[in-house]
Structure formats: structure tokens, C-alpha cells
Amino acid sequence: MKTLFLNIGILAGMLALTGCVTNKPYDYTNFRAHPPRSILVLPPINQSTDVRGTYSYLSTVTRPLAEMGYYVFPVTEVDALMKENGLPTAGEMRGVSLDKIGEIIGADSVLYVTLKKYGSKYEIITSVTTVAADAKLVDVKTGLTLWEGSTIVQQSSGDSGGSIIGALITAAVTQIVNSATDPAHDASSMANFQLFTPKDHGLLYGPYFPENRKK
Amino acid sequence: MKPDKATPELQASPMEEDMHRAISANKPLPPGFHAHLGNLYYQMGKSDLALQEFQKEKTQFPESAVFMDRLIANLAKK
Numbered sequence: 592m593k594t595l596f597l598n599i600g601i602l603a604g605m606l607a608l609t610g611c612v613t614n615k616p617y618d619y620t621n622f623r624a625h626p627p628r629s630i631l632v633l634p635p636i637n638q639s640t641d642v643r644g645t646y647s648y649l650s651t652v653t654r655p656l657a658e659m660g661y662y663v664f665p666v667t668e669v670d671a672l673m674k675e676n677g678l679p680t681a682g683e684m685r686g687v688s689l690d691k692i693g694e695i696i697g698a699d700s701v702l703y704v705t706l707k708k709y710g711s712k713y714e715i716i717t718s719v720t721t722v723a724a725d726a727k728l729v730d731v732k733t734g735l736t737l738w739e740g741s742t743i744v745q746q747s748s749g750d751s752g753g754s755i756i757g758a759l760i761t762a763a764v765t766q767i768v769n770s771a772t773d774p775a776h777d778a779s780s781m782a783n784f785q786l787f788t789p790k791d792h793g794l795l796y797g798p799y800f801p802e803n804r805k806k
Numbered sequence: 807m808k809p810d811k812a813t814p815e816l817q818a819s820p821m822e823e824d825m826h827r828a829i830s831a832n833k834p835l836p837p838g839f840h841a842h843l844g845n846l847y848y849q850m851g852k853s854d855l856a857l858q859e860f861q862k863e864k865t866q867f868p869e870s871a872v873f874m875d876r877l878i879a880n881l882a883k884k
Binding site: 628 | 836837838841842845867869870871872873876877
């Protein structure tokens, strides 16, 4: 009996240590009580130093949500409508009340995204691209939070062929290529996939998700 | 090319190709596709085509009705 308790103690300790990996499933009570059919994605609030962040990230959000079976409002048209109505920035758009969103767009839920990090950094021997975001899905009718999640994706230029000079050149070249093509855009796609799909922590499937593909 | 430098014409033609491919393969188009194409037609001055696309979006996804009706109303106003 003593060893059993000891084992449980060790197990509990291990669980605590690996807490961020094995934490308990997300509480979907609100989600199940108010399952949305449609999602309005507002342009993310950009806390990074790269001005491209908001719209680059926004353009990668629709696809994973649509593939999970939701109607996703066309982001360009929503953005244009907000701007026409005197809300030029993501910050001002976030201030729009749920009542107004229900009335003007007819969305069931709103996804608020905050971009914590976005961009590439040259770090002597590697060039690191980071995209980090927090997201919150809110029910338009009740104001309840249906789901929350966060994600971080880091990619480094890495491969250098061994020598330090090679490493420096690779990093510099990667950095130049990166500034021209914005790899954070691709990293954003990956970040979204990680954000919405993990088992027990991602979003639940929406109404258009084919029954036969549900796990 | 930067996305904001692409003209509506340049953006609409690959979407039209995608639409024809989807129709011939009998596959549904994703949410927002018709709405966005409609908006491009509107920017090109083709309001009648824009109206058709907004209505297709609404038929395929009834969730979009409130928003599409608003875009259709704006079309009539301008």
C-alpha cells in the first residue's frame, strides 16, 4: 500500500512537471450550450512591431475555421464595412458591441485575436521567425466566452552546413529573403492550425463538418 | 506583388477559374468565396454580377443572410 501511494505521488509529481502538455481538457460547457454556426473573425490586435501582422495573420484564419465546419464571414468585406463606418483600426473594431455585431452582421460568435509576436529576428547565427497569438471565441447573444486558446510557432533558419562562417551567411541570407517574403505569414498558418485543432483544447466541429470525418 | 497592389480584375480571374473547376467537379465553394468575388465585381463596376454572387453566398450559407442583405442594400444605394 505504501509503495502504491509513493507511486501515485511520483506520478502526480510527473504530471505537475509536464503540466503544460497534459493539462485537463478544455471545459466546453458554454460551447455545447451555445454551439455557433457562424464565426466573425475581427482583425487581430497587433502587439508585435511588424505592421504587416494584423492583415497577414487575418488572411490565414478563415481556412482552418471553415475546414472545421463553420461559416466564416468574409474577412475583407467585414473589414471594409467597418472602415466605411468610421472604424479604421483593429483596436476600434474590437470596441464594437456584440449587439451591433448581431444586428449588422448577424454573426453567432466573434473570434477576438491578439497577436503577441509576429516577425523574424536575426540572431547572429540563425534567423528566428515567431508567431504567437491568443484567441477568444465569444457568443454574440449571451456574451459568454465559448472558447479560449493560445499558440506559439517558432521557426529558425537552422541549417548551416557546419562551419560558423557558413552559419553567418545562411542566417544573413535567410534574413534578407525573410524580409522580402515574410515567412511569418506561413508561420501564421501553422499557428492557426495548432490553435484550433488540438484534441481536448481546440474548437469543437461546426455544422458543416462532414459526419463521416469526425473522430 | 503585395496583396494591396493587386487590381480587382487580377484577383477575380483566378477566382473565376476556381469557381468553374469547383462547379465541374461538383464540389462546394468555401464560405465567403461568392461574397468576396461579388465585392470584386462591385469594385469593377459590375453591380449585376456582384448581386448574383451575394445571392449565391446567401443561398449556400444561410448564416450569411443578414450580412449579404446589407451588402446587397449598399449595392442599390451606390
